[in-house]
Amino acid sequence: MRPDFGGSEKTVLARQHILGAIGVVAVAIVALLAVAWRPAFPPIAPPPPTAFPRELVARGEVLASAANCDDCHTKPGDPAGAGGKPLFTRVGFFYSPNLTPDAETGIGAWSEGAFFRALREGVSRDGRHLFPVFPYTHYSRLEDADIRALYAYFMTRPAVRAPNRPNELSFPTDVRPLLALWKILFFRPGPYRPDPAHDALWNRGAYLTEGLAACTNCHTDRNGFGAEQVGHPYAGAMADGWFAEALDINPAPARWTEAELFAYLRRGDSPPHGVPVGPMRRVVRGLAKLPDDDLRAMAAYLASLNAPFAAPVEPALARATTPAPPKTDQQRQGQEIYLQHCASCHGAPGSPPTVARSPLGLNAALWNRYRPYNLLLTILDGIDAQGGLPGAMPAFRDKLSDHELAALATYLRTAYTTLPPWDQIEELVRSTRNDPLRLR
Ligand code: HEC
Ligand code: HEC
Ligand code: HEC
Structure with a gap:
């Protein structure tokens, strides 16, 4: 005869399971707290x-x-x-x-x-x-x-x-x-350990780029646990509604050389690539106090990450400077908007820019593989001139409707690049214009 615990066999078993589960959870919590526990540092009186x-x-x-x-x-x-x-x-x-x-x-x-x-x-x-x-x-x-x-x-x-x-x-x-x-x-804590395979300049650049400036914080995508993906550093990622471009295989047809990277980080202006926009603008402003030598080191390090072009780049370069004529009604409308609102600074199609310095066709914003967030946000909100950086551009948020902006983006993409047009561009324009998270 089994002892009677005051319930059917099923309830007894259920109770044992529940007690067992509570025990496992309790042990897990105690173990976690033991691993996680860190002492407090005693408070000090604020030093003068x-x-x-x-x-x-x-x-x-x-x-x-x-x-x-x-x-x-x-x-x-x-x-x-x-x-x-x-x-x-x-x-x-x-x-x-x-x-x-x-x-x-x-x-x-x-x-x-x-x-x-x-x-x-x-x-x-x-x-x-x-x-x-x-x-x-x-x-x-x-x-x-x-x-x-x-x-x-x-x-x-x-x-x-x-x-x-x-x-x-x-x-x-x-x-x-x-x-x-x-x-x-x-997480592997600890100070930077120089890589003996590289010289002192490269190592200084790696220290500043990876440690102090935390450039991958925006330029590297994250895994499901919020950690930067190992094995794909600098492959590009979303940052504050913008796309922090890939720096390993950059989509633009002009190559990011050491000299161009230095110019971009030092002056915020690389003639073949344009100026920093969105969150990148405050990053470049923040670097202003670093001496030239430090920025040269960062440029040397970043240039070493930049993979050679996989395919011949000449067709892309040719298209970027000699745009194709519009083919659809939407592209024709986009070209009209370009001539009316943009050509005064960016130049008539095929001519060099006038007020702006870099050819629009070379800008990574037009060559983005995924979504034209940077292009749309630059047109919607313009480029602010604060902080001594070059490149001021007016905002077109109130001048262009969603429909017009979609036509303009499609025209720029099809005329100046060898890539297919972006799909679902109208929806993307609407959601980008009204993004509540970015506007918060
Ligand atoms: C990308 C944004 C970001 C940057 C850049 C950043 N921080 Fe923070 N920092 C945070 C956030 C968010 C927290 C709080 C995290 C949390 O709640 O666990 C934090 C926490 C801290 C704390 C702990 C404060 C506390 O009360 O526990 C310190 C100290 C700190 N940051 C210092 C710095 C210093 C120094 C720098 C520059 C070298 C810096 N942070 C750069 C976002 C940032
Ligand atoms: C707060 C997020 C953020 C951080 C941190 C950041 N970037 Fe960026 N970066 C962006 C965004 C967004 C863009 C795309 C907009 C643009 O082209 O200006 C960008 C663009 C760039 C570009 C131009 C790419 C192109 O093809 O046009 C370079 C080069 C660059 N970043 C280098 C760096 C370096 C070097 C650092 C560290 C010093 C850094 N970034 C840190 C967000 C960030
Ligand atoms: C008043 C002059 C002016 C007008 C008008 C203007 N822009 Fe610009 N734009 C600039 C300047 C200056 C820059 C900074 C880059 C440079 O100097 O080459 C720039 C940069 C850009 C960039 C590149 C941003 C980057 O990532 O570097 C894009 C894309 C752009 N403009 C699109 C447009 C479009 C589309 C229009 C028309 C709707 C337009 N612009 C109208 C002056 C202007």
Whole structure:
């Protein structure tokens, strides 16, 4: 006879299963917490600005500008570094934290050790794991001296009282201890290790590009877990509704040489390729404080990633400078719009540009393999002239209807490139014009 537990055999079995499952979950949670646990750094009294040598602060300013720290840590219109900027990702909205030295709401109570751990390991002062939307996977590569300079810079900014706004993420992404598992899978912490197969210039360029400037943060697509895809760096990815072009196999028919890359990063203007637009504009602005030697090193490194053209490029180059006549009604309408609104600066079809400097036909925006986001957004919103970068262009948001913009984009694509027209262009124009995430 079996003992009677006060229920049928089925309920007893069910109870045992439930208890077993609870046990497994409890063990898993305890194990996860054990792996994930990091101690808190004790709070310090905010050091006075005089505690940091002036040269160190100045060095930190150059680095912070090149890394664009303030760009992510400033909500437009609010004081610099006070956080609160919404960052949209596939898993929801992040709101950047306050990076000013306010003791309660910023990082004023952070010791240098706590700051080091945040950049090297992605752990906050209180021991919480940080999401890789903060590019510590790159900052981990920074040398001690550079992290120290960044700390000196941020601790000497004006303190702003601004409480952090919680992220808006869905379960289970919002469970921070799970980030410990993410790190085991996708994160190898530690400073940059020079590659002996390359010279010092290349290694300096790799250090700045991969570590400080975190260029792959936008130019490399991510896997389902939000980690940059291994094996396809610089193959291009979406960034803030724009497409951060591929830098390994660039779609434009003019090659990105070391000299052109230097010109683009230094002056924001490479005659065969045009000017930076969208989020890339603030990246180039941020690099302005780096010395020429550093930008030359980055150009050397980036040029080495640029694969040779797979097919002869002459037909594409010829088409880009001698556009084909329009064939359909839509293309004819597009050409009329071009002549009316664009030719005054970009030149009549087949003639060199007048006010603009680079031939439109060579621009990567027309040659994009996937979607013409950059072309549409440039026409809709123009190019702002702030920050001393060349290339100001008026916005056409209120001048062109969706239908006209679709015709113009189709004309430019079919006239100036050897690629097929983009499909579903009307829908794309509509969604790009009204993208609520980009406008937020
Ligand atoms: C792409 C946007 C972005 C850039 C660039 C960026 N950060 Fe952040 N940073 C964030 C976000 C978002 C968080 C919060 C992540 C989270 O909630 O886990 C964060 C968190 C931090 C933290 C932890 C703050 C805290 O209260 O826990 C520090 C310190 C920090 N960033 C410093 C920097 C520095 C220094 C730079 C430049 C070298 C920088 N960040 C560049 C987005 C960015
Ligand atoms: C915040 C996201 C972001 C970051 C970070 C970023 N880029 Fe970009 N980049 C873009 C976008 C979007 C474009 C496409 C718009 C354009 O052509 O200006 C672009 C375009 C470019 C182009 C021109 C490509 C072409 O064919 O026209 C180059 C070169 C480039 N980026 C290099 C870099 C380098 C080097 C870094 C690091 C210093 C970097 N990017 C960091 C978003 C980013
Ligand atoms: C008032 C002059 C002006 C007008 C009008 C104008 N543009 Fe531009 N456009 C510029 C300048 C300047 C640049 C920066 C590149 C350069 O100097 O070559 C530029 C750049 C561009 C780019 C390249 C952006 C990049 O990624 O580098 C595209 C695409 C473009 N224009 C499309 C158009 C179209 C389409 C029209 C008509 C609807 C138009 N533009 C009207 C001045 C103008």
